[in-house]
Amino acid sequence: MRKVQPKQNPLLKVDQFSFAYENINKPLFKELNFCLYENEVTLLLGASGSGKSSLALCLNGLYPDTVEGVTSGQIYYEGKNISDYPKGEVNQQIGIVFQDPESQFCMITVEDELAFTLENRKVPTSRMSELITEVLHLVGMENFRTRKIHELSGGQKQKVALAAVLLLEPKLLILDEPTANLDPYSTLEFIKLIERLQKKRHFSILVIEHQSNDWTELINRVLVIGQDGTIKVDDTSDNFFQKYQQLLSNEGIFQPHDVMDIYRCQDYGTASPSEKGWILTIEHLRYTRKEQAILNNINLKIRYGEFIALIGENGAGKSTLLQLMAGLLLPDEGEVLFKGQSLICWKENELRKQMGYVFQNPEHQFITDTVYDELTFAMKLNNISKTDMKEIASTLMTQFHLEKHQYDNPFSLSGGQKRRLSVATMLDETPDILLFDEPTFGQDAKTTQELMKMIWKLKQNGTTIIFVTHDMDIVDLTDRAMVLHNQEVIYEGVPETLWQQEELLKKTRLRPPSWIRKNVESGVFL
Amino acid sequence: MISSVNPTIKAISILVPGIFLSFTFDVFTPLIYLLFVLAITFTLTNISISKWIKIFSPFVLVALGFAWMAALYSNQTYSYGEVHFQLWHFEITTGSIQTGISLALRSLCFVALSLLFALTTDSTKLMLSLMQQCKLPPKITYGILAGYRFLPIFKHELHVLRQAHRIRGVSRTRGIKGQINQFRRYSIPLLANGIRKAERVAIAMESKGFTGDKERTHYHDLTVSKKDWYFLTMIVGTFIAVVAISYYLGYLNIFGRKF
Numbered sequence: 001m002r003k004v005q006p007k008q009n010p011l012l013k014v015d016q017f018s019f020a021y022e023n024i025n026k027p028l029f030k031e032l033n034f035c036l037y038e039n040e041v042t043l044l045l046g047a048s049g050s051g052k053s054s055l056a057l058c059l060n061g062l063y064p065d066t067v068e069g070v071t072s073g074q075i076y077y078e079g080k081n082i083s084d085y086p087k088g089e090v091n092q093q094i095g096i097v098f099q100d101p102e103s104q105f106c107m108i109t110v111e112d113e114l115a116f117t118l119e120n121r122k123v124p125t126s127r128m129s130e131l132i133t134e135v136l137h138l139v140g141m142e143n144f145r146t147r148k149i150h151e152l153s154g155g156q157k158q159k160v161a162l163a164a165v166l167l168l169e170p171k172l173l174i175l176d177e178p179t180a181n182l183d184p185y186s187t188l189e190f191i192k193l194i195e196r197l198q199k200k201r202h203f204s205i206l207v208i209e210h211q212s213n214d215w216t217e218l219i220n221r222v223l224v225i226g227q228d229g230t231i232k233v234d235d236t237s238d239n240f241f242q243k244y245q246q247l248l249s250n251e252g253i254f255q256p257h258d259v260m261d262i263y264r265c266q267d268y269g270t271a272s273p274s275e276k277g278w279i280l281t282i283e284h285l286r287y288t289r290k291e292q293a294i295l296n297n298i299n300l301k302i303r304y305g306e307f308i309a310l311i312g313e314n315g316a317g318k319s320t321l322l323q324l325m326a327g328l329l330l331p332d333e334g335e336v337l338f339k340g341q342s343l344i345c346w347k348e349n350e351l352r353k354q355m356g357y358v359f360q361n362p363e364h365q366f367i368t369d370t371v372y373d374e375l376t377f378a379m380k381l382n383n384i385s386k387t388d389m390k391e392i393a394s395t396l397m398t399q400f401h402l403e404k405h406q407y408d409n410p411f412s413l414s415g416g417q418k419r420r421l422s423v424a425t426m427l428d429e430t431p432d433i434l435l436f437d438e439p440t441f442g443q444d445a446k447t448t449q450e451l452m453k454m455i456w457k458l459k460q461n462g463t464t465i466i467f468v469t470h471d472m473d474i475v476d477l478t479d480r481a482m483v484l485h486n487q488e489v490i491y492e493g494v495p496e497t498l499w500q501q502e503e504l505l506k507k508t509r510l511r512p513p514s515w516i517r518k519n520v521e522s523g524v525f526l
Numbered sequence: 527m528i529s530s531v532n533p534t535i536k537a538i539s540i541l542v543p544g545i546f547l548s549f550t551f552d553v554f555t556p557l558i559y560l561l562f563v564l565a566i567t568f569t570l571t572n573i574s575i576s577k578w579i580k581i582f583s584p585f586v587l588v589a590l591g592f593a594w595m596a597a598l599y600s601n602q603t604y605s606y607g608e609v610h611f612q613l614w615h616f617e618i619t620t621g622s623i624q625t626g627i628s629l630a631l632r633s634l635c636f637v638a639l640s641l642l643f644a645l646t647t648d649s650t651k652l653m654l655s656l657m658q659q660c661k662l663p664p665k666i667t668y669g670i671l672a673g674y675r676f677l678p679i680f681k682h683e684l685h686v687l688r689q690a691h692r693i694r695g696v697s698r699t700r701g702i703k704g705q706i707n708q709f710r711r712y713s714i715p716l717l718a719n720g721i722r723k724a725e726r727v728a729i730a731m732e733s734k735g736f737t738g739d740k741e742r743t744h745y746h747d748l749t750v751s752k753k754d755w756y757f758l759t760m761i762v763g764t765f766i767a768v769v770a771i772s773y774y775l776g777y778l779n780i781f782g783r784k785f
Binding site for chain 1: 650668671672674675678679686687689690691692693694695696711715718719723725726727728729730731732733734735736737739741742743744745746747
């Protein structure tokens, strides 16, 4: 960790602060006490659903005004209660970069979005152009000034979001999982950018993250919010992660460099792919959207029982390929064969019984009102008897720890529960192949671990699994990785060999998994 | 160039002749004015002719349809003159043919004027101009601007939902009841997601210091200059001139009354 000068007056002081969405007796977090200091970088850790994002919005005074929420306790900014500031002023002192790059802009072009911030600050028109040029230079986006925001990649959008916030000239910058949607290389790039800016401008930063690996060098202090909604740890020590290892793992929080142990569930062993032949083959596939080629000349063969990772930078066409494999999209040229038969020739209901697909956003999977209905939906369509249905549903609920939520609405579940249910809906009959679109996205360590346990179990039973993911630590566990770049598959083989091809990794904006990076850092070379 | 005319003034310039044209029932007035609108469309803007024709041509068919219906069903005021031919018991007279053609030309005038506006006006600038010239509150202006961004997102969400339903085997539900259920299944998550996204955008806007305060500076300072008044004068002035000429030549016909 980076050391800073001795403490001065706190920039932000949180005093006995509690927040609840409806009932103050059931607070999301309670009686928080902590301070943020000038020129200090603080990391806020906590399992998903522990209210980290809500806290961020409370800190800059947007909550509880904009939602139906109740608070108790006080937050002081530079010694003055934030509720005493005029509307809009604290927002300008404390800037936030949000997690979702899609929903934090209100204008169409980059330039207009940046101008929006300046207009809010009532900056004179004559100075705006100059300030916009300056900030675009700062984040390295000079050439994107007149581009439309929705045409940019995720990483570029986050840089624009950061630029807009920097124009507020904030003293405190809150980053709410800013890299959750980015490919590995863009993530690293974004963090390096923050590091550079912090050295130049000396603002304080509060980083909210699930996976803190890449941030460790920048951080001065770590705060941990526990599942009970209280601050568990507030520490500036160097060996933070060793010191609190047990506590962090109890709280379901990722720790740097030990991610591998979380994913690799030794007790299930590894089942090797069978020699039965090919479950899925793709021949000369070509797919275009709006006359632009997305995928070109794709040829793939996947064995029964294999575990495959489909990787590549943001926008490389990974999800598109997965949808083509599932027959959700039809190729312009070429064919997808499932068990030797073209997808077009399969009867829809037969195909869906044997092939499962899990969406990136678990909510997309849900189509009924209760957890029980969700689990039994496909069985009802297939006219399975009531008693069998009940039995299967209750087994699934036990297996996925959803017994208590049988009659809850799927949308009201927590993030982790939603993820588990979305997988469970595909398992009423064990499918032969399961396709996952970024299943670990935005999940905490505990949920990810549970998901990986399920995956190993399925794999042992012979299910073929295909993952689209940005998480190189998961890729490292698969039987085969396929890298998409410039519309084609440019690498296909065991992950171990992939990690040695530095040129290729750089070109495709990927990185080796954390254990290799750790070895390289400590001087052990492959 | 027309694209640089202030959007509010442009809207007024187009609305005035648009409204008054609807009172002229002769062929001459709308015909001359249509020629004028076409002339400025192709000289004072950089709209490509092929693109314009692509959008305009379907309206020609609609206008012909209007003309035919008006000719058949024109009431007594308009069905003067000699009978040219008879279709079943509809009589087609000189008057009804004229009324029909006039209606078609008027519709085409509206279309040409609307295209002149739509194809030369940036939607963002239109909203900003409404805020700066017509004092539309910033809350509404920026709300609508944020809404523009939502349209493609909504389309994408619907696409994903359709896919999700296929995965779960829903495409098999048939019949009216199934259809209603399907609509319900689509609409609830679509709305829920829409609300959630809107909330996020609202929070992001406020976090950038947006308060809805009417006093703000403007990056695109949209002012009304001499040029804008020239444009207004040209569009409305020409209309008045066309009406005047038509009156002198004895063609003008307002609501069937000749002058």
